[in-house]
Amino acid sequence: MTSTLGRPPAPLPAEPAVPLPPDSSRYRLKRKLLGPPLNTEDLEHERLGRPTALAVFASDNLSSSAYATEEILRVLVPVIGVAAFALVVPITIAMLVVLAFLILSYRETIKAYPTAGGAYMVTRDNFGIMPAQIAGVSLLTDYILTVAVSVAAGTAALVSAAPALKPYTVEISVAFIVVIAYGNLRGVKESGRVFAVPTFFFIVNMILLIGLGVFRMVSGGLPQAAQHQEGLMKFGSAGDGLLLGAGLYVVLHAFASGGAAVTGVEAISNGVPAFRKPEWKNARSTLVVMGSLLGAMFLGLSVLAAKVHAAPFAEGTPTVISQVGKLVYGSSLAGHTLFYALQAGTMLILVLAANTSFADFPRLASFHAGDNFMPRQLTKRGHRLVFSNGIIFLAAAAVVLVIVTQAKVDRLIPLYAIGVFTSFTLSQAGMAKHHLTHREPKWRSGLFVNGVGAILSLIVDLIIAVTKFTHGAWVIVILVPVMVYVLARLNRRYEEEAEALATDVPLAATAPVLRRHVVLVFVDTLDLAAARAIQYARTLHPSDLRAVHFALDLHHAEDLAASWRQLGLSGIPLEIVECPDRRLTKAAVETVALDLADGETEVSVLLPDRKYRGVWGRLLHDRTADGIEREVSKLAHANVTTVPFHLDGRRGEPVPALAPFVATPADERGEVHTNGNAPRPSPDERIAIAQVQWRQRVCVEGRIRSMRILPLADVPSLECVLTDGTGSLSVIFHGRREIPGIAVGTRLQVRGTAIDHHGRLAILNPGYTLVARDG
Numbered sequence: 001m002t003s004t005l006g007r008p009p010a011p012l013p014a015e016p017a018v019p020l021p022p023d024s025s026r027y028r029l030k031r032k033l034l035g036p037p038l039n040t041e042d043l044e045h046e047r048l049g050r051p052t053a054l055a056v057f058a059s060d061n062l063s064s065s066a067y068a069t070e071e072i073l074r075v076l077v078p079v080i081g082v083a084a085f086a087l088v089v090p091i092t093i094a095m096l097v098v099l100a101f102l103i104l105s106y107r108e109t110i111k112a113y114p115t116a117g118g119a120y121m122v123t124r125d126n127f128g129i130m131p132a133q134i135a136g137v138s139l140l141t142d143y144i145l146t147v148a149v150s151v152a153a154g155t156a157a158l159v160s161a162a163p164a165l166k167p168y169t170v171e172i173s174v175a176f177i178v179v180i181a182y183g184n185l186r187g188v189k190e191s192g193r194v195f196a197v198p199t200f201f202f203i204v205n206m207i208l209l210i211g212l213g214v215f216r217m218v219s220g221g222l223p224q225a226a227q228h229q230e231g232l233m234k235f236g237s238a239g240d241g242l243l244l245g246a247g248l249y250v251v252l253h254a255f256a257s258g259g260a261a262v263t264g265v266e267a268i269s270n271g272v273p274a275f276r277k278p279e280w281k282n283a284r285s286t287l288v289v290m291g292s293l294l295g296a297m298f299l300g301l302s303v304l305a306a307k308v309h310a311a312p313f314a315e316g317t318p319t320v321i322s323q324v325g326k327l328v329y330g331s332s333l334a335g336h337t338l339f340y341a342l343q344a345g346t347m348l349i350l351v352l353a354a355n356t357s358f359a360d361f362p363r364l365a366s367f368h369a370g371d372n373f374m375p376r377q378l379t380k381r382g383h384r385l386v387f388s389n390g391i392i393f394l395a396a397a398a399v400v401l402v403i404v405t406q407a408k409v410d411r412l413i414p415l416y417a418i419g420v421f422t423s424f425t426l427s428q429a430g431m432a433k434h435h436l437t438h439r440e441p442k443w444r445s446g447l448f449v450n451g452v453g454a455i456l457s458l459i460v461d462l463i464i465a466v467t468k469f470t471h472g473a474w475v476i477v478i479l480v481p482v483m484v485y486v487l488a489r490l491n492r493r494y495e496e497e498a499e500a501l502a503t504d505v506p507l508a509a510t511a512p513v514l515r516r517h518v519v520l521v522f523v524d525t526l527d528l529a530a531a532r533a534i535q536y537a538r539t540l541h542p543s544d545l546r547a548v549h550f551a552l553d554l555h556h557a558e559d560l561a562a563s564w565r566q567l568g569l570s571g572i573p574l575e576i577v578e579c580p581d582r583r584l585t586k587a588a589v590e591t592v593a594l595d596l597a598d599g600e601t602e603v604s605v606l607l608p609d610r611k612y613r614g615v616w617g618r619l620l621h622d623r624t625a626d627g628i629e630r631e632v633s634k635l636a637h638a639n640v641t642t643v644p645f646h647l648d649g650r651r652g653e654p655v656p657a658l659a660p661f662v663a664t665p666a667d668e669r670g671e672v673h674t675n676g677n678a679p680r681p682s683p684d685e686r687i688a689i690a691q692v693q694w695r696q697r698v699c700v701e702g703r704i705r706s707m708r709i710l711p712l713a714d715v716p717s718l719e720c721v722l723t724d725g726t727g728s729l730s731v732i733f734h735g736r737r738e739i740p741g742i743a744v745g746t747r748l749q750v751r752g753t754a755i756d757h758h759g760r761l762a763i764l765n766p767g768y769t770l771v772a773r774d775g
Helices: 025-034 040-046 050-066 068-112 118-127 129-161 163-185 188-219 248-262 279-308 320-329 333-370 388-405 409-415 418-438 443-467 473-502 505-509 528-538 554-565 584-596 614-619 624-632
Strands: 516-522 544-551 574-578 601-611 638-646 697-709 717-723 728-734 747-757 760-764 767-771
Touching: 050 068, 050 129, 050 188, 050 248, 050 279, 050 333, 068 118, 068 248, 068 279, 068 320, 068 418, 068 443, 118 129, 118 333, 118 418, 129 163, 129 320, 129 333, 129 388, 129 409, 129 418, 129 473, 163 333, 163 388, 188 279, 188 320, 188 333, 248 279, 248 443, 279 320, 320 333, 333 388, 388 409, 409 473, 418 443, 418 473, 443 473, 516 528, 516 584, 528 544, 528 601, 528 638, 544 554, 544 584, 554 574, 554 697, 574 584, 584 601, 584 624, 601 624, 624 638, 697 728, 717 747, 728 747
Parallel strands: 516 544, 516 601, 544 574, 601 638, 728 760
Antiparallel strands: 574 697, 697 717, 697 747, 717 728, 747 760, 747 767
16 A cells, blocks of 8 residues: 555654754753753652651751841740740740641641642642642742741851951841752752751761860869950849749740741652652651751750850851850860861852752742642652752842842741641641541541640640731731732632633534635735745645735835735735735724624634844844734734745755745635626715625725735735725726826725625726726
């Protein structure tokens, strides 16, 4: 059996005959910066082992130990002075109780939601989609704040060791954000490897600090800090009673400030899919290790700070942890070495705490986007199989926040933690409902853990909201509902679009094809781009094919008409349409609408699209075609296609020269009906075009709206469309290619018999009179 081409079929070539496009300079730069692209199949190999996952997901949580104690003291010292060091450890222990229940609670969450847990999924499944938006938005805002707080605190640690860098605090913070974003754009596994060393370096330094500090404290050789140093916060006066004169509100305020220590607990539950198999077991064990390390470091630093009386400075530097390090390590060479190692480790962990947000924010945003509550671009994995758009958005938002707050930790902390505790509350309440609904084995113990976790989280959330409201928490209290409203509007838009696109799909696909198909090629200049569009139009085999030129410049239109008459084509007329007000898009819509008026015509408009090379090429040429495409495509049964022509050359075979095209009999069909017995009206008996009837002898007057120019190969003919505001009809002069005085915009009075020409009224070879424009 042979093919329709007259030769036996053959296998397709292994490689495409057309050369593939070269990599763009942008792609080459991306490949050089980020490495080669990863295939989708490599996603399985991007999973993390427990040590690497601890570095990726726990850096935010562990870093809290570096500044949580200082935030507690920053509230207490101005009120009760030295007595603050007696309350810091009890407040720390109270916060560790909350931490313990959160760790146990999220172990339950990971077990129940092993594919992707976290507050968003848990709240969505148990309370519905809108409460899930509150949980998700609360976490997203907190992740942005985590990045800003982390890099600001890390920069503060660096400035504590090198005060000369203080004028460049904001610039250093922004640079840290860019570096971390870059590391994450290179891929989850690679960023984990890069950031694992600093995380474990900090852990080792904290173990040394607390171990040596406790040893010196027990042995009685641990000195105390001076309380009259320049720059220290002003000390208050201690009082009597259980709270040493602090008052319940002050203690709750300090407790709320220390709440930053437990942020980041949820990170592992959001990132369960990033763990190696079995994911949920590895995630749960990593969560326990993280919580244990945080508890030991937070409590250890609070105990040492209380012992040495390390008070916070008004400007934030030197930090409490740096003061503890100096006093514990001493002034020997080894002590200085250990102190700078501690500062380096603190700076790195504080900066890399932002990495937790970069690991979780894009994933959580993709969940929102998958539910149509955020832009769908956030669901796309990028060059290295990470959610690149989410990473870039997070980095940009954090940079803005750092610049606005001048990288001041004390300005950022009041905004911090309220969002994460809101998500904690919803997540744990959702898990409590999950246990009541499913009643799985040991559901009662799970209900107790998650129920207590929800209550504690709610209490802490309320304390933070009340005590920090006037210090900046009001921003988050207002921002979260506003963002939820915006996301709900976005979701409504997506749902409306989906519903509109899904309505009557089978009916639309099987709708009857209209009787006529008209193809219009919009032509400005007779060049290769227009020729390519005409060549493509011929492959569509329409009922009627013609080129259309809008006469913005009459001299240019005349030159184009003259060139068209010399073109070696047959059956493709050029229609010149008047456009006196130069509103090109309006003229295009009117032209297409006229062809659509009978309700039986499908119109395809082809727009030659010249592709210019480089930025200059795009800047030096307008985008008029975009407006035409947008407006014409709004008409029912009007379709717009751009036919690209690349000015820097095309890949593959060149476009063949235009071969002569002969119209098919279908293109030339049309009956001419005349009625010789019809009465001849006098010139004064003019009627409106809308009143003209078939086979009627008429006299009408109007303006030539458009003209069709036939190539030299066609039988000489001049066809004009005459309009008087009430309607339009065709006026055809056979045997004439042009008539002096007749052009687009000319006023003309014609006399003759109305006939049927291709389903439209026309007057063939009429008598005519040129009418002056003033009437």
